[in-house]
Amino acid sequence: MNSKDFTAGLAELRGLRDEIKTLRKQLAKLETARDKQITALAAYEKAKAERIAPAAGVSVADVVALAPTLAPPAPPQPQEEPAPTPQAATNAAGRPEPTGVPAPDLRRAPGKPAATGTAPDTTITGGSDAPPAVGTPSSHPGPGRQPTTTPAADGEQPEQVRELPSIPPGQDGDTWFTATPNLTSTRPNFTQQPRQMAFLDATTGVLVHRDTTTRLNLGTGSVADILIAVYATVPATVERIYITAGDPWHRDAERYPFLRDAVAAWLNGPLPDGWKIESTRGRDRLAGHLVHPRNPVGRWQRGDQHTEIRSVGEWFDPDGATPATVRDAFVLLWRALHRHWPDVTLMGSPSQTGRDLWSRTIPTKAGAKWADGYPVMSEEIRGLLHATAGQGRTELITPPKVPDRLPQLIELDRTFAYAKHTWASGVGIPRRITAAAFAALSEKDQINALFAPSHWHIRVTIPHDWNHVGLLPAPAAGDRTWHYPAEPGRTFTTWAGGAEVNLALRNPHTPWKVEILDGLLWEAGSPLREWSTRLKDAWASLRAIAATHGDPKQRTAAHLASRAVRAILLYGIGAFAQRPRITTGTVPTGAEHDIPTGAQIIGTDGHTITWQRDTGFARDPYAHPEWAAGVWSAARAALLSTKMREDNLFVGALHLPPGSVVAFRTDAIYTTTDPAWPYHGHPGDYLKKGHLPGPVTGPRTEDELLSLQTLGRAHLAEEQEHHR
Template sequence: MDSKEFTAALGQLRQVREDIKAVRKELQRLEADRDKRIVALGMYEKAKADRIAPAAGLSVVDVVALVPHLGPRQRAAPTSATAQAEPADDGQAAAASPPLGPVGTLAPDLRRSEEPPATADSSGASLGEPVHAAGEGPQETEAEPVTDAASPAVDETAGQHDQDPVRAPAPATAPAAEQGRELPSIPAGERGDAWCVPTPNLASKRPNFTQQPRQMAFLDTDTGVLVHRDQTVRLDLGAASVSEILTAVYATVPDSVERIYITAGDPWHRDADRYPFLRDAVAAWLNAPVPGWSVESSRGKDRLAGHLVHPRNPVGRWQRGDQHTEIRSVGEWFDPAGADPATVRDAFVLLWKQLRHHWEDVTLMGSPSQTGRDLWSRTIPAKAGSRWAEGYPVMSEEIRGLLHATAGQGRTELIVPPRVPEKLPQLVEYDRTFAYAKHTWASGVGAPRRITAAAFAAKSEKEQTNALFAPSHWQIRVTVPEGWDHVGILPAPAAGDRAWYYPAEPGQTFTTWAGGAEVNLALRNPITPWRIEILDGLLWESGTPLRDWSTKLKDAWASLQALAANHGDERQRTAAHLASRAVRSILLYGIGGFAQRPRMTTRSVPVGCEHEIPAGAQIIGSDGETITWQRSTGFSRDPYAHPEWAAGVWSGARAALLSTRMREDDTFVGALHLPPGSVVAFRTDAIYTTHDPAWPYHGQPGDYLKKGHLPGPFTGPRTEEELLSLQTLGRAHLAEEQEGGQ
């Protein structure tokens, strides 16, 4: 290309730019028209968000953001005095009145409690002073999670069997609307109390064996480069089918290699354009015939046989006689960001070396979730006579199902006009560093105590305050204060499977479940307390089952971070950085592993053999030759299932996303410390805002790191895709700003 051609190409590029602007302008016009139509439809008295959403091509949460009154709200129960002063005129009027719902007890004013009655950690965080954590913590399962369909329906008498509770005064205004999704309740009386009895003969105990290591190989399916130990070769993988990969790899490495990590290439996406969903493409790739191999069915006590069909990080398991192998994505551990297989291998070596400083018998297992749980199990007290030396009890299947249905993970929310300006002056991204580690200082242990509304009413104010600062999970009726002009605090169930939204409209009333950290924050947030009625709850003894484990992981993370910053060799710096991300994944996914979703079985049958699909199964894909189905098999007798710990961490993370104190700087940070109307979005542990608060950053777990800055003005995002596009632009712009300032 010469100068003339370059100039001409620039002109063509400018024309493309103008065309893009025109298309975007037209798209914005259409989206604005769509939003107006949604708002107009929302004025219809029988309108429902879950009917409007598919017609608009949006999620229910997006529709509720545009028309807040379509979100989950209920009419608050009138006071006894009101009921007596305004009796029904006749029997027909009484019959027409809506049921009051379960009776609640008003929570105390926690602002009078200057110091929370809970042990603070080294960072100054306590159960009553929540600190935010990163990322939702998924566990390795056979399919995406589903709401527990067997969970009981709401029992309007729940929480009334101890004594007559105190009915809290009703708010002045609380417009009625249909609840988006009904959450389960604990049954009244002895049946519900029995839920609090742990599963018999099932407890988390320290293992008396050492995990056996499995040899690994690292393969880039784009380039064909394979690394095993110190050996590097280039393979001809053809179309990179499972059969071609296994044939080429085992022609080069010994049969003792049992894990093949794909570092780049994503071969399971090669035919993605043939399928409506990535999951279908992945299932077809995994289930293609592999001559000489069969899908692994079992191996001793290993229950993770068969394939894991995941759209991004699938796991394939095969066997050939006594030989077993897995093909996995290294993306389970970290984003390699273009690192070659040798650097990825070095990252795993550095990870193992750092963890070995704290666990002499450390073995890197297939996934960070498995590794995290195994490392945690080796911190369980073993000394005879010590507390919990006999193991941590596992909750009943009913409590596990309740927590699965009522304890969400990270907060994901996009806020749109009129709650934010149409044109944003700028967009700043603040993201917390390794933040889950800030929520593992104290957790609930032992059998939970049920605290009904009556039992809560019978407590003294001090006892009520102590309960709300302890590890707990509460069923509550919530009313947003009059005059509230900021983001929502507590999650409410939206229509859709495991969907949540955050009511913020003044006077809005809804019933939900929330962890103690969030309830605590709602009662003593920095703006004005929310009105909380306790309907029912679970209260645990405060213990430290995760503290030793998370402290060791934080130490390993800090050492690798220092190595990444100071090593003289660029490859080793990259490897150390990747290894530090792997430590983060071990803690993040390890906590998610405690949640123990209902187990899903995924299988495939040839077309024409539909009669072999069991009753209750769901068809999830078909390529014309095979049909893939999945079915929930309920909760297994997993000795390491502790959803109460995962729920506590997630609740603390969501609460601290809104407000927490940095004691070393005597500064409060979080969304509620930003101006009203300035928060544009939440993505788990990140806040996107039009205001730059310049919060302190020391590189410690839980600190807010400024990761992006995009100057405006520009139209704010209306979809998640638009937010992610702005995120990419903001991060690139901030990097340029930082480079220019050096």
């Protein structure tokens, strides 16, 4: 082929591209007309899904999704089986449990792409990549039998357990499955305005602005003292003051029962003349303070001048770095991102920055999939996901499940883990898959549904011979949000993402019994892939600088910048979850009547009362909790089992000996076994981050675990230094 032939081939390819776009538009119109016709035919009193489906060229499940009234009844209970016990037939509130449909045996499923959003080169789950089964399935109750619920080992009573919401039956629930009117995620048509920054060590008083370093007298470290000292040195155009060390908001912490109270008192302290708490809003500016115990945000204004005081800990742990090094880290961060986003602006927090960068990857080319924007689901579905889709797994396993004295403690942490699970996500408005609709599916379609982006309301029975960690989250009692039951024979009802349900059905030991009660099923798409790929490239380039630069200060700055990229992706994903908005405010003591209705008092210093109020979900065009839930579910599944293709090796907690796992903390496993898993520095690889030789008294509390974590990391660092 010569240059002329190549050019001619490109022209032909463009023609084919345009023709495909035209045909796709025509196909979309035809499919819309078909769906309307199916809905119209379903109104006929004698209509049957099995007659409409072949005429429409779709499956029975597709017809049932469009016309739920055509769903066949759930499988009847076998007559010879005894009636369910009262405990098994009712939930914690005493209401009848819905009838479930057993999920198929996924161990027999052919090779499939994972439902986890994991890149193809490291699929967590998927047919031929599934870890070989160990042992045989336990005997489970039959499809129509309600298994007896076993109380939790720690003595929790069923009525104490938090009950998760469910989708209302019938038409009431079907109305949830719509888009929020006039609300879509579209690429912004404006460029964010950069904000000047200054970096302040509140302990030493060292302030860095651009190339200037100054030492300030911060007085008592109050808001007033900081504002006066800083703006006597830098211009009023500086809008962000990042605290790199010193945490001035904790200066009077010993006077308060909780850190949050001390932070609120500091933020609401006296101000210099002319200053007040910010009350205006802009496109990328929020009014008022964010009262956070460790990384608060204070916002003030003086006329047209706006200022934020923030903790650099939102982005990374500076770990003793000077303000100048922190400034260099932000410069390197901007440069790394600028290669992929020419219009990048570093916003106040990594979550804001991450979501803004993602919005600039939304397709805009005419004819491209989702070029008109990603629809935002109804508030009901968003609220359901908020209540039923947890984030990272945090669990401490104590005796007798682990020994009192541990032979050693190893910390294994997944590198940049969430970046591994953004390959595929659910897009659009989900289909509702009720138990009846699931029962109507062929086994092949049921398997396809369990491999697709999905979120399931399920009843779970743990095998009677189970001797490993729990696999699926369940609502917990008390202050805990989720726990992970592992007691053999126990039955519980919960919600779980498709990745975790998939793993539970074909884990490397014994498959769990899962009954489908209801579910949400999305079309598979890749809304996060380009964004994540660009961030991973920026992360890798900064890590390379951190490993090879000749200047130790620049190596440190590059390392901190790479951690900032991690925070952008991590908190950017969290921002999609769009939790209910919390509004915070203050009133003078004695003016309690000015506290808004429904607000909760969260602190007082004797002069000022601080309150907060849950104002519900805002009309956020970038609210996509389905994406956050999918990534979190995939990461929790990978914490248990994932395949390293380059090494043809399965890794994760389920590939450690039973009884050896002591704790989980988001992306980390704490274990008494050192598996020596390969580490290549890729996203998702397990890095040995700590080693504490034994015997060690096993932790009983979170604080004890963190203390052992610190000791283990220090000991491993000494070991590594000794072997250099």
